[in-house]
Amino acid sequence: MAEIEINHLNKFFGRSQVIRDMSLTIESRSFTVIVGPSGCGKSTLLRMVAGLEKIDSGQIKIAGNVVNNLPPKDRGIAMVFQSYALYPHMTVFNNMAFGLKLEKKTKSEIKTRVNDVARILQIEDLLNRKPKQLSGGQRQRVAIGRAITRNPKVFLFDEPLSNLDAALRVATRIEIAKLHDSIPDATMVYVTHDQVEAMTLATKIVVLSEGQIEQIGSPLELYERPNNLFVAKFIGSPAMNIIPVSISKTGKDSEAKVTEEIRLALNYNIQNKDMNKKFNLGVRPENLVLAKKPDNSIRAKISLVESLGEYALVYAQIVGGHLSQNILVKIPGNPLIEKGQEVFFQLEKGKEHLFTEEGTRYISANK
Ligand SMILES: Nc1ncnc2c1ncn2[C@@H]1O[C@H](COP(=O)(O)OP(=O)(O)O)[C@@H](O)[C@H]1O
Ligand SMILES: [Mg+2]
Numbered sequence: 001m002a003e004i005e006i007n008h009l010n011k012f013f014g015r016s017q018v019i020r021d022m023s024l025t026i027e028s029r030s031f032t033v034i035v036g037p038s039g040c041g042k043s044t045l046l047r048m049v050a051g052l053e054k055i056d057s058g059q060i061k062i063a064g065n066v067v068n069n070l071p072p073k074d075r076g077i078a079m080v081f082q083s084y085a086l087y088p089h090m091t092v093f094n095n096m097a098f099g100l101k102l103e104k105k106t107k108s109e110i111k112t113r114v115n116d117v118a119r120i121l122q123i124e125d126l127l128n129r130k131p132k133q134l135s136g137g138q139r140q141r142v143a144i145g146r147a148i149t150r151n152p153k154v155f156l157f158d159e160p161l162s163n164l165d166a167a168l169r170v171a172t173r174i175e176i177a178k179l180h181d182s183i184p185d186a187t188m189v190y191v192t193h194d195q196v197e198a199m200t201l202a203t204k205i206v207v208l209s210e211g212q213i214e215q216i217g218s219p220l221e222l223y224e225r226p227n228n229l230f231v232a233k234f235i236g237s238p239a240m241n242i243i244p245v246s247i248s249k250t251g252k253d254s255e256a257k258v259t260e261e262i263r264l265a266l267n268y269n270i271q272n273k274d275m276n277k278k279f280n281l282g283v284r285p286e287n288l289v290l291a292k293k294p295d296n297s298i299r300a301k302i303s304l305v306e307s308l309g310e311y312a313l314v315y316a317q318i319v320g321g322h323l324s325q326n327i328l329v330k331i332p333g334n335p336l337i338e339k340g341q342e343v344f345f346q347l348e349k350g351k352e353h354l355f356t357e358e359g360t361r362y363i364s365a366n367k
Helices: 044-050 093-101 107-121 136-151 166-182 193-202 220-222 230-232
Strands: 004-013 016-026 031-035 057-062 077-080 156-157 187-192 204-209 212-217 241-249 256-259 263-265 278-283 288-291 299-306 312-317 327-333 342-347 353-356
Touching: 004 044, 016 044, 016 212, 031 044, 031 193, 044 057, 044 077, 044 156, 077 136, 107 166, 107 256, 136 166, 166 193, 187 193, 193 220, 204 220, 204 230, 212 220, 212 230, 212 256, 212 342, 220 263, 230 241, 230 278, 230 353, 241 263, 241 327, 288 327, 299 327
Parallel strands: 031 187, 031 204, 077 156, 156 187
Antiparallel strands: 004 016, 004 057, 204 212, 241 256, 241 278, 256 263, 278 353, 288 342, 299 312, 299 342, 312 327
């Protein structure tokens, strides 16, 4: 059981604060993915958990023990980096055995352990090779193997797939997911800037921005109920459309005004005090559908259709209003529409997201 508890953690580099009063509990045996744009502090956070970076203030506990002053080797963790950091002059076997030798395990124990792990990762044939004789994907598997052999309670992964090409990334991602199944007692913390990796691997996702937590939840919770515009735009691909609107009807039959001509019924119970206020209407590309009638729909002019066979991505511009507002719509199959045409799109009922002008989710009274 290795829960990680982070309490009021702060970290500065010079004057710039990289981690801001962060508190977070990572449940034992979870696969927690920390996701956020480049530079938001993901690696710094992971390195503090590993003991590779000094903490300015706050506390980190692993399995109930405060580890602030413990050296990395005593924390019961193993870390896998983006750069594989293998020893170039050692064979795969010796790379994987290195940590066990330091722990003074016997030769036969080491041999059994390395062979067991090599079997899990399907690298048994590579044990006598040197790292330079391996492909990128194989090197990454060896790096993961080296982490597993020491049987850590906690695995820390820092963007382990970003040096791999697209096909290998997907294959290795699936292997990492299986790895979690095959060592279910381990707690895995995985850092990435790639929301697809986060959505596919995580039991729980922590979204970071500028050293702060924006939201924590399961992949579907974040997708279906983003707390704010940052999460709304970050999770989901292609990204959610954000359309500035004002409220033109309150109560249970509320309505948003996009332009003078375009009014959309909302599935929110909106308070009277919010009449005429500005809001941001969020709609995912897959939640807009082609409609025949102009009422309760967005009139838009098609600017580009990308047909991918299974679905089409339709880029369009809302007609009317003084600002040019682009939208992206994902339509299943092969829609018979083309560039230059004007069409109507309706919101799938109940699938819209309403955010205040400041960007927080609007909490509807019961509807
Ligand atoms: N050793 C360092 N010295 C100074 N600034 C650093 C150092 N490491 C990281 N930073 C800065 O801290 C911020 C967060 O970095 P990092 O944790 O690497 O982000 P991420 O992993 O999310 O891309 C960035 O602005 C980065 O430039
Ligand atoms: Mg990083």
